[in-house]
Amino acid sequence: MDSTTSTILVLVIIFFSTFVRSALGFGDALIAMPLLAFVVGMQVATPLVAMGASTIAFVILLKSWRKVEIKAAWRLVVSTWIGIPIGLYFLKEAPESLIKAILGILLVGFSLYNLISPKLPQLKTEKWSYVTGFLAGILGGAYNTNGPPVVVYGMLRKWSPEKFRATLQGYFLPTGAAILIGHGLAGMWTPEVVRLYAYCLPVIVGAVLLGGWVNQKIPKGKFDKIIYGFLVIVGVLLIVK
Secondary structure (H helix, E strand, C coil), X not given: CCHHHHHHHHHHHHHHHHHHHHHXXXXXXXXXXXXXXXXXXXXXXXXXXHHHHHHHHHHHHHHHHHHCCHHHHHHHHHHHHHHHHHHHXXXXXXXXXXXXHHHHHHHHHHHHHHHHCCCCCCCCCCCHHHXXXXXXXXXXXXXXXXXXXXXXXXXXXXXXXXXXXHHHHHHHHHHHHHHHHHHHHCCCCCHHHHHHHHHHHHHHHHHHHHHHHHHCCCCHHHHHHHHHHHHHHHHHHHHHC
């Protein structure tokens, strides 16, 4: 695949994944990571998605920062910071095929969970936030997929939709910054990554604006099922590849 073709594919993937994140509040890495892994490999996809995710969170928070539930987010943030170095080590040392297979299993499991929508009990205490954040840090450092554990935790805590969306961005921004620093220290900010990120910036801003508009227009339930069904297919492809 030549450079021009791969760059165009990267821009299309980033636009779509950012659009989903802006419309739903999360999900960009779940879409972008496996697709970018096919195009540019995990070593480029991981820092590129991290840069994009932090940019998305910043742009969204420009409007919704007052709605962030700080009390619910700080425990998750701190414990995530602790787990990130473990995830970075796993990314550098584990075979790429193993990483893709694990990511595929994660995608299928998380997507089926959302499609089935099980009736789970409400968590009455914040004590599970530390375990959730630590697991999210490992997944975030390795695959930029720290979202699923936190999303499930938020569902179990029965956060309101407004608090859910805003608090996720308040969580993703500081944890994303830590992941970015970790990638930089690990030598993953290569010229190719920086070049692709520069191309992606205007695409990200446009997708955030469009996703925010769609968020107000499309019934979330139907849109969610389309996205999660697509993620099941992508996850299966990663597992069998």
